[in-house]
Amino acid sequence: MPDPSLVPTTDHVDFVVSQWRQHCPQHDVAAMQIVSRIFRYATLATRDAEQAFRAHGLQQGEFDLLATLYRGGPPHTLSPQQLIDALLLSSGAMTNRLDRLETAGLVTRSPNPEDRRGVRVALTEQGLARIQAAMGDYLPVLEQLISPLSDGDRQTLAALLRQLLAVHDQHSPGALRP
Structure with a gap:
């Protein structure tokens, strides 16, 4: 895990959300803070993972x-x-x-x-x-992607994402195990 003092405390989504709040104060953009981070992280993670796939x-x-x-x-x-x-x-x-x-x-x-x-x-x-x-080659990429998180943070994040996905997976074919 990297030194916590070296991990940035803001990200691109903070900037985007602040713009939305400034220019569209009539909209509640709280959900955007979560969903936009999931989308952005998925894009960045996919980019890194695809390098491992291309190597094969x-x-x-x-x-x-x-x-x-x-x-x-x-x-x-x-x-x-x-x-x-x-x-x-x-x-x-x-x-x-x-x-x-x-x-x-x-x-x-x-x-x-x-x-x-x-x-x-x-x-x-x-x-x-x-x-x-x-x-x-793929598993080390995954490990690197979550390296800023402590073991406890990893477990918490996994539990929270599971909670979100469990609701939506029940309507997706093949998502639930037999």
């Missing part, structure tokens, strides 16, 4: 798909619909993503033995090696 020839969406297959454990196989639900994608976007990953040799699609109309998507050995290597 992946885009964020491709990493997310491979990671979803990987984290489910062996045999690292899901249906396209399970992937769509988990990643909140349209079927067209999923097809495009699967096409790219299959062409790269990172996943395979094969008939679903339980449903002849469906297919199963599985990590290949190359896909497994790629996601494991990418995770090795």
Whole structure:
């Protein structure tokens, strides 16, 4: 954790909110302080994470798909619909993503033995090696992103974000665990 005396006490959102308060005092912009920080942080975090993905020839969406297959454990196989639900994608976007990953040799699609109309998507050995290597570079990026926070602050922030997401996740397909 960095020296607390070196961590800035204001950010870009403070500046933006002060402008809104000055020029639109009739509006309550309190929620903007939270949501704008989440949006801005997500943008900055995505930028940093994408560097780790690019080092392994992946885009964020491709990493997310491979990671979803990987984290489910062996045999690292899901249906396209399970992937769509988990990643909140349209079927067209999923097809495009699967096409790219299959062409790269990172996943395979094969008939679903339980449903002849469906297919199963599985990590290949190359896909497994790629996601494991990418995770090795991605996790330190995540650690760096939260390095200004103490362990207690990390737990508090995780709990607060969980509280917000739990309400919204219940209306998102695939967000809740079976």
